[in-house]
Amino acid sequence: MREGRVLKALGGYFFVHDFESKEVYRCTIRGRLKKEDCDVVTGDLVKFDLLDDGSGVVEERLERKNSLFRPVIANIDQVIITFAILEPDLDFKLLDRLLVLAEVADLEVTICINKVELASLEVAKKRLLPYQKVGYRVIYTSVKEELGLNALKEVLKDNVSVFAGPSGVGKSSLLNAIQPGLELKVGEVSQRIKRGRHTTRHVELLSLDNQGWVADTPGFSSLDLSFITTEKLQYFFPEFINYLGQCKFSPCSHSHEPQCAVKEAVAVEEIATHRYQNYLQFLEEVENKKRGW
Ligand SMILES: Nc1nc2c(ncn2[C@@H]2O[C@H](COP(=O)(O)OP(=O)(O)OP(=O)(O)O)[C@@H](O)[C@H]2O)c(=O)[nH]1
Ligand SMILES: [Mg+2]
Ligand SMILES: [Zn+2]
Missing domain, CATH: 1.10.40.50 (Probable gtpase engc; domain 3)
Structure with missing residues (x-):
């Protein structure tokens, strides 16, 4: 049987990237799995068979390393917690909340501070110093001035990553900048409230040239911490x-x-x-x- 990773679940179909052929196959799921209440989500590793018509059938889901509830995604290596230094203003309370959620999920964390050209690199570094002291990896980027994009690429290399962060900070823009051809939709930040509305909705793993996989999602849209004791x-x-x-x-x-x-x-x-x-x-x-x- 073939093995692969689910890149997207949409309308009852699962788009599976075959580890060997590197092709993506549109698969249905064996009824038995549904009966066993075995859900298959983006990021899952599965065993599947190919049919004569070129489509596939998922026969088995392999054990998960971890999974997030919102967005629904499994087997993540790390989260890139992304904020803008300005527009929208850097919300430290939300940053700390996302950090707690990442710690709870036991994910590797990189903090990415985008739009640094709106302030300056020095100002951005000073504001994030407490986080660097704690031991968090922080990278500084500007899509506009093409700063820090190689550092981001390096972090994403060979990993399955999820972007998290408020709307309008430039998550999709960053991905478009480091991976030409993705053409993710980028939203306008509302001038009035200086905040976007999440332009990115469904959960899909995108392939990067350096063997990395990345999900461009709003990330952790449930920000409730009350399940923690x-x-x-x-x-x-x-x-x-x-x-x-x-x-x-x-x-x-x-x-x-x-x-x-x-x-x-x-x-x-x-x-x-x-x-x-x-x-x-x-x-x-x-x-x-x-x-x-
Ligand atoms: N000045 C400046 N603007 C940027 C930069 N990066 C992105 N933007 C702008 O910020 C706005 C929002 O960018 P998006 O990439 O759509 O933001 P997002 O984080 O994906 O937003 P959602 O999908 O809504 O969660 C767009 O107008 C981008 O052009 C940057 O480095 N500097
Ligand atoms: Mg987006
Ligand atoms: Zn005490």
Whole structure:
């Protein structure tokens, strides 16, 4: 049997990239799989057979490494969390929220800051310094001035990547710039609100020349953190890890408790204040949900 990767699921068909022939076949799915409630989504690795008419039938879905619920996609290596330095303004709370979601899903993360020419590289680097200190990889790009595109290509090489980030930051533009021929639809940022409406809708894996695969999606459109427990949230802020277990109280929520090692680290600027503030806000969200508010 052949093996391949589902690039797109559309109208009951699955478009499968054959690992050997490198061709894409339009496949249906064996009724048995449907009965077993075995769903097949973009990114799934499957076994399939070819019929005489050149179409295929998916016979088996291989085990998933991971999967995201929104967008629905499986077997991702990494997420490129993309923001613009301006237009729309860089929303650090949303950035931190996406970072938490990526940590929960145990995905490799690259932060991509686009439209740097609207500020300057120095300004952009300064604003992202706290994230670099935490250990996140940050790349700076401008589609307009063709900056940082090779760095982005390098990150995408040989990986299955998902783009996440608000509308209008230039995710589709970046992909068009690094992979001529894609011709993804690019939206106009509304002048009035300086924010786009998501131009990209369905989930499709696109092939890159350097063996990479990438999904151009809004990414993590469900931004709800309330499924996380209060005890777990702290682990999704990597800069907290060194201080955990050093607080006077155990457990410590690092909010109201005295002699809290995390708060002390914030006081001496070992942990960025805005990151801590966002932690507190997410904590409140998680706690409110638990109380059923
Ligand atoms: N100044 C500037 N504008 C850019 C840059 N990159 C993209 N844009 C513009 O930003 C707007 C939005 O770009 P898109 O690529 O559609 O953004 P997106 O992130 O894919 O948006 P959605 O698909 O809606 O999620 C377009 O008008 C682009 O031309 C850049 O580096 N500098
Ligand atoms: Mg887009
Ligand atoms: Zn504490």
